Amino acid sequence: MAGERVEELKLLGTWTSPFVIRVKLALWLKGLSYENIEEDDLYHNKSELLLKSNPVHKQVPVLIHNGKSVCESQLIVQYIDEAFGADHGPAFLPADPYERAMARFWAAYIDDKLLASALRAGRATTEEEKAEALKQTSAAVETLEAAFEQCSKGKPFFGGDSVGYLDIVLGGLIPLDYIGEAFCGMKLFDHTNSPLLEAWVQRFHALDAAKDVLPEVDRVVAEHNKRKQARAAAAAAATSN
Numbered sequence: 001m002a003g004e005r006v007e008e009l010k011l012l013g014t015w016t017s018p019f020v021i022r023v024k025l026a027l028w029l030k031g032l033s034y035e036n037i038e039e040d041d042l043y044h045n046k047s048e049l050l051l052k053s054n055p056v057h058k059q060v061p062v063l064i065h066n067g068k069s070v071c072e073s074q075l076i077v078q079y080i081d082e083a084f085g086a087d088h089g090p091a092f093l094p095a096d097p098y099e100r101a102m103a104r105f106w107a108a109y110i111d112d113k114l115l116a117s118a119l120r121a122g123r124a125t126t127e128e129e130k131a132e133a134l135k136q137t138s139a140a141v142e143t144l145e146a147a148f149e150q151c152s153k154g155k156p157f158f159g160g161d162s163v164g165y166l167d168i169v170l171g172g173l174i175p176l177d178y179i180g181e182a183f184c185g186m187k188l189f190d191h192t193n194s195p196l197l198e199a200w201v202q203r204f205h206a207l208d209a210a211k212d213v214l215p216e217v218d219r220v221v222a223e224h225n226k227r228k229q230a231r232a233a234a235a236a237a238a239t240s241n
């Protein structure tokens with residue numbers, strides 16, 4: 001009798017990373033258990049396992065499935081969807097090829113436009129630079145609001161009645177929305193610029209997957225403040241030398 005194949009899944013990450021949270025959401029939704037391996041000091045001392053598993057980018061997340069590494073959060077979520085098919089619940093990506101292409105298009109938009117401009121705003125060193133980045137962030141939120149309307153077709157999620165690929169991709173960014181003001185100078189989703197996405201955040205939060213996977217607001221805020229103080233101390237030390 002053939003024995004049942006035992007899947008070995010390991011996730012290399014850090015609890016704060018929006019990219020890692022995506023993968024955790026995808027694993028949760030497929031009902032997959034895995035070993036969570038937290039990088040202790042991602043920015044100063046990467047583990048040997050991370051360097052070996054993602055030698056190109058040296059970044060988290062990395063999913064190691066039966067010894068083989070998959071990198072890049074969006075690709076990992078797609079991999080999980082394909083590798084753990086029908087017996088692990090509904091597919092994340094739509095069946096229709098055009099709708100699949102659209103989901104991938106908007107997922108790329110979330111990282112390349114929305115997240116990139118919010119990060120630029122958070123790291124801006126001049127008021128002008130910050131104002132420009134915030135303008136681009138608001139424009140990206142507005143565009144995504146329209147995309148939500150188009151993809152969800154009046155249903156609760158990008159994926160329709162249940163959570164799909166885009167919900168997972170954007171779901172990873174919810175902790176950044178908790179600290180929006182402190183993170184980049186604006187709340188990412190609110191009732192004035194994006195009422196549909198603001199309602200989507202509330203709906204997503206109410207899911208068991210989100211309750212189990214998303215870090216607590218207070219913990220995210222405390223970590224953000226700790227990093228900000230460390231950056232300020234490093235900058236002060238650099239100017240006094």
Ligand SMILES: N[C@@H](CCC(=O)N[C@@H](CS)C(=O)NCC(=O)O)C(=O)O
Pocket residue numbers: 016017018019042043058059060061071072073074
């Ligand atoms: N495009 C990548 C981005 C991953 C990423 O930026 N990871 C950060 C943590 S949030 C990282 O590993 N940073 C360490 C570094 O760049 O050295 C993805 O989607 O997985």
